[in-house]
Amino acid sequence: MAQETTVARPYAEAAFELAREAEALAGWADGLALAATVVADERVDAVLGNPRVDDERKAGLILEVCGDALDPQQRNFIRLLVNRDRITLLPEIRQQFDLLRADHEKTLRAELITAQPVDDTVRDRLARALSDRLEREVTLEIRLDESLIGGAVVRAGDLVIDGSVRGRLARLTGALSR
Incomplete structure (x- = not known):
């Protein structure tokens, strides 16, 4: 590859x-x-x-x-x-x-992965926040993944923000095993 x-x-x-x-x-x-x-x-x-x-x-x-x-x-x-x-x-x-x-066009496609559907207001607010942080026009695509239990994961290029319950549990398990 x-x-x-x-x-x-x-x-x-x-x-x-x-x-x-x-x-x-x-x-x-x-x-x-x-x-x-x-x-x-x-x-x-x-x-x-x-x-x-x-x-x-x-x-x-x-x-x-x-x-x-x-x-x-x-x-x-x-x-x-x-x-x-x-x-x-x-x-x-x-x-x-x-x-x-x-x-070149200062755009970015981001993905919001959630356990439950997200309403348009939350999606638009998150897209604006990402646009401000990344200094690009962000197009946010939503994907449902029931295995997350709760919370959400945002992937925007190399940036990954894992606010899912599954991600938190994994970090907690890693901290306890040290």
């Missing part, structure tokens, strides 16, 4: 620069997401892994499935990845592109 990240990073940065210069970050994000979904399909993956299929046909397959959703620069980027035998890294490239875009 770390090696994939290292190899994918320069491609993600190049795609990001092309998108930024063209003022088309959203279009590139959508195009990379679509192409990454196509590449991740097991039928397409079988063709991409077949040594008897030449690069032109591999790229053609992806581009045909994507149709008109990709602009000429994006189509060339797909061809480049196929020619350099890096097309299977497209999901990782897309993920790194999304991180670069979020950093």
Whole structure:
């Protein structure tokens, strides 16, 4: 995984620069997401892994499935990845592109994991507090996890705030065992 990240990073940065210069970050994000979904399909993956299929046909397959959703620069980027035998890294490239875009736009997706549903007022207040603390526009997604017993866990990038009963019990157990 770390090696994939290292190899994918320069491609993600190049795609990001092309998108930024063209003022088309959203279009590139959508195009990379679509192409990454196509590449991740097991039928397409079988063709991409077949040594008897030449690069032109591999790229053609992806581009045909994507149709008109990709602009000429994006189509060339797909061809480049196929020619350099890096097309299977497209999901990782897309993920790194999304991180670069979020950093550029000062946005962050955070996840609130709770044992019980949260009303909109609490969600909005927490999103504002995270936005203030992290100095980014935070989009908060909520996920229920009944195994937490109570409380909540917030994950925002590298930041994890564990206020769950399960987390408190784990910390207490660790403190008592020392």
